[in-house]
Amino acid sequence: MTTPSIYRDQLLEHARHPKNSGRLESPDLRASAYNPLCGDELELTLALSEGTIQDCKTQVRGCSICQASASMMSEMILSKTLQEATKTGHIFSESLRKDTDEIPETLKPLRPLIALKTHRSRIKCMKLAWDALEDCARQNETWIKLQ
Numbered sequence: 001m002t003t004p005s006i007y008r009d010q011l012l013e014h015a016r017h018p019k020n021s022g023r024l025e026s027p028d029l030r031a032s033a034y035n036p037l038c039g040d041e042l043e044l045t046l047a048l049s050e051g052t053i054q055d056c057k058t059q060v061r062g063c064s065i066c067q068a069s070a071s072m073m074s075e076m077i078l079s080k081t082l083q084e085a086t087k088t089g090h091i092f093s094e095s096l097r098k099d100t101d102e103i104p105e106t107l108k109p110l111r112p113l114i115a116l117k118t119h120r121s122r123i124k125c126m127k128l129a130w131d132a133l134e135d136c137a138r139q140n141e142t143w144i145k146l147q
Contacts (some may be wrong), residue, residue: 005114006058016063019073023058031135033128038126040066046134048140058129065122069113070129075084075134076109089130096123 008140027045034041040062047055057077058070077085092110095103103114107109 001075007115010112011064011068014068014071016085018060018067018071018074020056020058020071020078021060023059024055025056028140029136031132031139033132033135035066035124035128036063037100037124038063038119040128042066042070042128044070044129044136046082046136051083053077053080053082053085058132060129062128063125065113065116065125067126069126070116072110072113073098073133074127082137082140086134092130094129096126 023043024045024047026028026047027047029046030043031042032043040060042062043057044119045057046053056074058074060067060070073089076088080088088106091104092114095107095110095114103111107114116122116126
């Protein structure tokens with residue numbers, strides 16, 4: 001089993017050098033999320049092609065856990081369909097609620113975050129980017145229904 005210090009190092013690396021940071025100029029989808037408990041703010045912009053996420057940027061003003069989670073999520077969802085990405089988000093949320101340390105294979109890259117789930121006050125920080133992704137998916141469903 002990997003030691004918690006390795007998880008901490010992975011989280012710090014993502015927080016210090018976030019992947020896919022910034023904002024897309026002309027996104028297909030955009031969502032903002034806010035955590036009133038600690039003041040984290042996040043904007044997610046996505047570019048889609050035939051339902052597949054071609055590009056993803058996150059603009060985060062928040063704690064290191066929120067920054068790391070957004071970075072990790074952005075890496076995981078690229079080249080996935082919006083449906084696949086939101087399904088991963090749902091599985092991640094379920095894993096944060098469970099008392100077991102076992103996680104599905106698809107969530108292995110998120111293990112450093114899931115290891116923090118005992119810190120209940122930080123769960124919203126971990127989920128903020130995923131909440132924005134869920135909002136993008138809802139917007140997309142609404143848009144498709146209007147077509």
